[in-house]
Amino acid sequence: MLVNREELKKQIIEELNLEELTATDIADDALLFGDDGIGLDSIDALELIVLLEKFYGVELTNPEEGKEVFESISTMANYIEKNS
Amino acid sequence: MTVYIGAEHIISPLGNSAEENFTNACEGKSGIRLVKNGNFKQDSDLYLAKFDEGVNLDAIVNECFNSLHIDKSVLTSNKTKIIFSSTKGYLSDGIEHALVDVINKFILSEQLSNTPILISSACISGVVAIAKAGELIKANFYDNVIVIGIDFLSDFVVYGFEALYALSKEVCKPFDKDRIGINLGEACSAVVLSKNEPIFNEPPLEFVSGSSSNDANHISGPSRTGEGLYRSIQKTLSSGNISKSDIGYISAHGTATKYNDTMEAIAFNRHGLENVKLNSLKGYFGHTLGAAGVVEVSMAMQQLRHQKVLQSLGYANSGDDENLNIITTTEPHQFNAFLKTASGFGGGNASIVIKKT
Amino acid sequence: MNYITTYCRITSNSISVNDCKTESNTTDLSSNLLEVYKNEALKYPKFHKMDLLAKAAFVGSELILKENTALGNYKDDEIALLFSNSESSEHSDSKFETSYKNNNPSPSQFVYTLPNILLGEIAIKNKWFGENIFLVSPTFDAGEIKQQIELMLMNSSKACFCGWVNVSDSNVDVFLFTIEQNQTEGIELTEINLITLYNK
Numbered sequence: 001m002l003v004n005r006e007e008l009k010k011q012i013i014e015e016l017n018l019e020e021l022t023a024t025d026i027a028d029d030a031l032l033f034g035d036d037g038i039g040l041d042s043i044d045a046l047e048l049i050v051l052l053e054k055f056y057g058v059e060l061t062n063p064e065e066g067k068e069v070f071e072s073i074s075t076m077a078n079y080i081e082k083n084s
Numbered sequence: 085m086t087v088y089i090g091a092e093h094i095i096s097p098l099g100n101s102a103e104e105n106f107t108n109a110c111e112g113k114s115g116i117r118l119v120k121n122g123n124f125k126q127d128s129d130l131y132l133a134k135f136d137e138g139v140n141l142d143a144i145v146n147e148c149f150n151s152l153h154i155d156k157s158v159l160t161s162n163k164t165k166i167i168f169s170s171t172k173g174y175l176s177d178g179i180e181h182a183l184v185d186v187i188n189k190f191i192l193s194e195q196l197s198n199t200p201i202l203i204s205s206a207c208i209s210g211v212v213a214i215a216k217a218g219e220l221i222k223a224n225f226y227d228n229v230i231v232i233g234i235d236f237l238s239d240f241v242v243y244g245f246e247a248l249y250a251l252s253k254e255v256c257k258p259f260d261k262d263r264i265g266i267n268l269g270e271a272c273s274a275v276v277l278s279k280n281e282p283i284f285n286e287p288p289l290e291f292v293s294g295s296s297s298n299d300a301n302h303i304s305g306p307s308r309t310g311e312g313l314y315r316s317i318q319k320t321l322s323s324g325n326i327s328k329s330d331i332g333y334i335s336a337h338g339t340a341t342k343y344n345d346t347m348e349a350i351a352f353n354r355h356g357l358e359n360v361k362l363n364s365l366k367g368y369f370g371h372t373l374g375a376a377g378v379v380e381v382s383m384a385m386q387q388l389r390h391q392k393v394l395q396s397l398g399y400a401n402s403g404d405d406e407n408l409n410i411i412t413t414t415e416p417h418q419f420n421a422f423l424k425t426a427s428g429f430g431g432g433n434a435s436i437v438i439k440k441t
Numbered sequence: 442m443n444y445i446t447t448y449c450r451i452t453s454n455s456i457s458v459n460d461c462k463t464e465s466n467t468t469d470l471s472s473n474l475l476e477v478y479k480n481e482a483l484k485y486p487k488f489h490k491m492d493l494l495a496k497a498a499f500v501g502s503e504l505i506l507k508e509n510t511a512l513g514n515y516k517d518d519e520i521a522l523l524f525s526n527s528e529s530s531e532h533s534d535s536k537f538e539t540s541y542k543n544n545n546p547s548p549s550q551f552v553y554t555l556p557n558i559l560l561g562e563i564a565i566k567n568k569w570f571g572e573n574i575f576l577v578s579p580t581f582d583a584g585e586i587k588q589q590i591e592l593m594l595m596n597s598s599k600a601c602f603c604g605w606v607n608v609s610d611s612n613v614d615v616f617l618f619t620i621e622q623n624q625t626e627g628i629e630l631t632e633i634n635l636i637t638l639y640n641k
Contacts, residue, residue, distance in 0.1 A: 203575070216589075
């Protein structure tokens, strides 16, 4: 199943309460975490795990994997496509 | 003025008095047990320090209060204040008024001269409550303060910590290199502080000083430099005129999450306290949240009275964390004063020092 | 002598700072707070992640800090935080409970199921490392609060940032104020004065 990157961005903005961002503010390859990224933190990472399951039925059982999976919109989308 | 502290009492899955809890802990027993399919999806076991089914949770606070080994007239005196410490109160009865009902139910069931207060500052509540009790007496606002810590297990709390990936699927291992999270627990515990030594049935110890500081860093993760804990310890030692060489034992917070224990090791090292014998008591009681500070101070007091320190249950090896002198076997130890620390959600950090009189 | 130097009152349809009141057309606290956030150009994206309780305390504290810029002169651990309410974190408790009853326990909702988190939010924003305490009590107890303030000022704190913060769908009762020592202006800190301001 192909992931609509724009849709994914909107879901992230909604679920993580990133109200000052729009989908156009987030490039597909932009870093999501850390000071150079859009500034997500450890709790956001856990919410992304919930989002994967809620919207895509994909389970990430080990949050440590999250660092790679949630690096950017692209890596997230690729992971979903591989695992759904 | 000397502020005395004594009459410590613990009702927990490990025992029904401070002495019983201490004796059982000396024998290596723990209140933590396996609860089958205890997690949210009910497909995985959890370790929890849970009361047996028959225990009357509604009556525990009153039982604790009325069992205190002090002059009974203190309980109703107008020179006595009660401070509760709790994070979720009677949550199993429903969300509405869960916490304020700790006060409401108590004042209906006991004859008190002053309305109790309740401190709800996450996991540091108990230590903060004891520090405040000492301050109230030193300021001559009250002669006696009874501190009661209470928190119970609930689906709400278990599922919440699980959602944070903070729970361990094994028995917890505070400060160990293979630690993977906390075991939750429940308990009710009390200590009494007073300016009057005669109110205690058994000889009390002395409350020296206490403080709290915020990390100003993150609402649920500790500061990487341990700044808040560092500052709290600093304030506690300096306001109590205590030097680090006076501290013979540290009862750390030691929740067994990766980040908390690392942070504590950093803060203790920044103070040059890395050689002081130290344990976490979470391996005996689990993490009892709002009750933790009072339970663990009570146990630290028992260790001071008996001149015996408890093995830090669950610890075998340190990893990359800064060095600490973690107690690996329950053993006699001569010391005069201990430092108790706590850290919690909201960035709070607190510490107190208690010594022999 | 301890003085009340600034105060802020938030109800479901008004916000006032030192008696200067702004009313809004709606009684929806969330949108009213968002409006203030935008109008005052508070520029703090973490605001949107906060729960209603923390948002109310945060906005109130920002308005107070804008009104009383001298608060910026204290050292980073000289301002103590003392907040209280009767409802604890019930508003967020309900949301978290709903999330797990809907099979998706939310970590970010759970984090706000402790009333003292709002203290953390204020401390983080302002980089304040001082004393902080949250009390739950049946009513706004001016005598108790005054006593706790006095204890804090006897320690190393030189000022207190205080608040009574209850927010729910049916009841918005927020009263924030600052206490400073050795000032020449302000309202003397007495139980009566606190009660009078609270009831204004």
